[in-house]
Amino acid sequence: MTASMYALTVRQVRLRVSGEALFAPLDLHVPAGTVTSVIGPSGSGKSSLLAFLCGTLTPEFEAEGCVLLGDDDISELPPEKRGLGILFQEPLLFPHLSVRGNLLFGLRADGGRRARHRIADRELDSMGLAGFGDRDPATLSGGQKARVALLRVLLAKPRALLLDEPFSALDDANRAKVRQLVYEEIRRRKLPTLLVTHDENDTAHAAGPVVALTPP
Amino acid sequence: MRRPSVLILLAVSVVPTFAGLAAALWFGLDAAGFMRVLDTPGIGLSLASSVWTGAAATLLSLVLAHLAVAVSVTGGWRRRLNAFSLPLLAMPHLAIGIGLALVLAPSGLLLRLLSPWATGFTEPPDWLSVQDPYGLSLIAGLIVKETPFLVLVLFAALPQVPAERLMLQARSLGYGRLKGWMVAVAPLLQVQIRLPLAAVLVFGLTNVEMAIPLGPDLPPTFSVVLWRWFIDADPAIHAQAFTGTLVLLFVTVLAVFIASRLARLIAVLWRRWAESGSRLRGERAVRGALDATLGGVWSLGILALVAILLRSVSGPWRFPDILPDSGELSTWSAVLPVAGNVAETTILLAAATAVAGVILVLPAAERLRHDAALGRKLGAWLFLPLLLPQMTFLFGVQVLLVYLGLDGTFAAVLWSHLIFALPYLWGVLAPARAAIDPRYLAVARTLGAGPVRAWTTSTAPLMLRSMLLAMALAFSVSIALYLPSLFAGAGRIATAATEAAAAAGSGTLRLAAVHAILLAVLPLAAFGAAYAAGAAVFRNRREVPR
């Protein structure tokens, strides 16, 4: 797997709803393999910022500023072309697909069916989920689901990662394990990562800069 | 007997359905009869064309509806799709069928609009564009009606599915809007709409409303063959129809079974597609083609209405004139006195269906307001008549009515209409009742209102809009019903549907168009009135449920 060599840059981003700004103009620079955390109380515009980065902001918002991956301005691209992987609070595994099916859905299309199956099974193995390929996602524990969701995102080969409070739905034991796994993968794959959360523990383990969204 | 209101509903709807089915089996099971049915010239082709048109129309409508919902929800024009669906939903099959026959025929509105400037035709070409032997015009007609219906059903299922987040997930994995929706969201919606989809398939296989004006002849679809036998005055041929409806039932059950097997196979292939990891290219072209197709479907529906209006007033109307040359109202003046009586019966019947239906459904909705599981079960039972070929159990119902001496009475026809209106009434009123915050009633009671006064002052006003909508729906269902009126009415109760179908059956489309106007306009008027009344009563109230 090739490592990402890009930095994620956010430049002078402002979001407004009916003329009113949500937060002060935001500038971020996230080098490859590092995690930058964005914190703020609820209603501070965290989810709107994520939507802006993903390109799924609804039309009632006015947005300014740009998002760069390396030197590419991705602000005008449709969501699927941006190369941003996202992990949500819930794992959102597709309930009609098997565990392996979910991974194959993420895996880019190349190679034959059998080769793709081998890749998926190898990845499951590497996460300690060997033999889980044919399972219904609904039968998995919370920690297992989170790991499958992470694998699915990584198999799509994103150029940067967005984390939307990804550990908050997990119980204490699982949270630490999954958190460690995620941060390891980020470093290993050199992904610039933006973490949005209100959990101090998440930011502490991320070991990167913390930016607070402040009212304008 | 703890829930009399529920039992009454079942007695009105499910009991006669089963009784009718039993009577049809009792009278129709007859070996010699089967031989006579199977000896009819062209009967194999009839059955094949029923199955082919019903299956093809259902499949195409389903695909179109899924694509339309995908594109409209992810593209932010859901409201536009709703507006698109409503007029097509309100117009009955029979009206659209008659209208489309007037649009698609070689001398129809479509070619008139294009001739001679674009086509060079000064006489209608000799094309089999309507009633073609392959049933293509029939399939087109069914698609115009069933696509908006399935769109409505899909929209109703949408809140059960976390569509927005699934889409975000799919898109962040690099999928475009169309493929993302089709593999991540559509399969979950599909599971929810199996029952209505089966009803669409059954209707497609067994309908006469579209098949009379648009279906092939020589031979016609099997249901039209049965219909001709039914209205034949010769008792021997009439009896043959009994056995025929059992053949229809068998074919329908078989088709639904095969369809459910096929659905499993498609689900497997669908998963393969999802797991292939291919990110669809050329979505823009697909969306363009889809927009054009949906626009085409909608235009056909609207053109059908225009054609009905033009044809009903026209005198001679030689091709390629776009308007009839003597805008005389001669047919109208000749038909008006008759149409007046028909309109009266039609409206009276529809209004009675709406009122009686709401009166029957409200107590049960009240009773089951806290029991969602039982409510869904009752809904499924009430839906049952829509999953059977109408002819099969109506034949039996007719025999029972004759036995009871009730055939041909207004009450019998009203009853038959209620069977078909109740599932829709339940579908609107039960969720509306369940959604009302029980504390409103508690507040009313603590303020000193008795149970009746509390209901009339707190629950009823909050449900008024739903009740109006439900009544408009029941009204429209009643207007559209043809076979129930024919069977329970014993040919003695004339409604717009029976008259339009009879005229279309003898190929006199102009007379059919006169009655089809009533068919098309009354439901639109009913929905319009329901919305307007709801808006007027609550014009200064923002939080009254819609």
Next chain:
Amino acid sequence: MAARRIVPLLVIGFFCVADADSAGADAESPAWLELQREASGQTVYFNAWGGDLAINRYIEWAAERVRERHGVHLVHVKVTDIAESVSRIMAERVAGRDADGSVDLLWINGENFAALKEAGLLWGPWTGRLPNAALIDWRGNPTLLIDVTLPTEGFELPWGTSTFTLFYDRSTAPTRSQSAPRNPAALLAWIEAYPGRFTYPQPPAFLGTAFLKQMLLLLTDDAHRLQRPAGEDFDEVSAPLWVWLDRAHARMWRRGRLFPRSGPAQRELLAVGELHWMMSYNPAEASRAIRQGELHETIGALHLEGGALANSHFLAIPYNAGSKAGAMLIADFLISPEAQARKSDEDVWGDPSVLNVEDLAAADRMLFESLARGAATPSPPARLLPEPHPSWAILLEREWLERYVR
């Protein structure tokens, strides 16, 4: 009226029955006056096909007249097929309702008449008791006494006549009147020269079957054979018809793969320009349609050389009718010069009269002579061809379905 050549067989039939019942009674006779007294106040249920607005209005008009003049109440029971009434009468016989039945008067002919008569379910003979029966053109038109090969013997009263007539659009280039085809061979040549503009209603629709009978009568070598029941020789006798149809279908409207479902449907196709031809049993149909603004004024009419298929339609009284006197009184009114003239008025109905107009009193004759005949109404045909025995129609319909439903 033009002299007609009559098929000899029918002439014989005519003389056999003519004296028995066609004479007509005196309107001042005590018997008739007594009948009028008896009829007054009766309600007569007249079962008649209700599918045509003009006809329904005409019956309404008649109902008003007989109520005003004789105090008889006529109720038009509009049936979609008179066979329904036939089954009801048969059911009443089975149920033992031998008096005061639900039907008093029927509009009937052909196989339905045969069915009721053979079952002994008709009352009569009664037509000779009507004063106006003397005015009927018994000698001029054999179909008034022989209803589709079955002698009427006074059990049914002629009400109107039908003559199979073809109509075509004169404005379209191929069909300018001189060159309009007037025999089967010429018609086939026309169909082949101008494909897609000719068709006929789909049998067993009434007019479609009539077209088959008309063509068979002209194409077969032995038209007399058709007066007797069909038998083993059906294939042989009908062979020329199928040869003609096979060739015609290949060049007909929709190449013979689709047919109009009824006569009126065919008329609509003529009105929008898809067809150049239509057909009817009523020679005045096109004229009436033109006046009512349903067809262009460029329609012409013709009867094929060799004779036009003809029949009559009748009024009959069931054996168990409750108001026989009222029914007879109404029947007598319906064949009065006043009612018959109005019926032949193309603005009203346009159904040809059964009366011998030439022998009517001057004032009555005026009623007919003042009627304008539309440009699209042909003069009476040179020769009338009586209907084949009903068994032929049944076999023709069956064979047609076997051959062309594929």
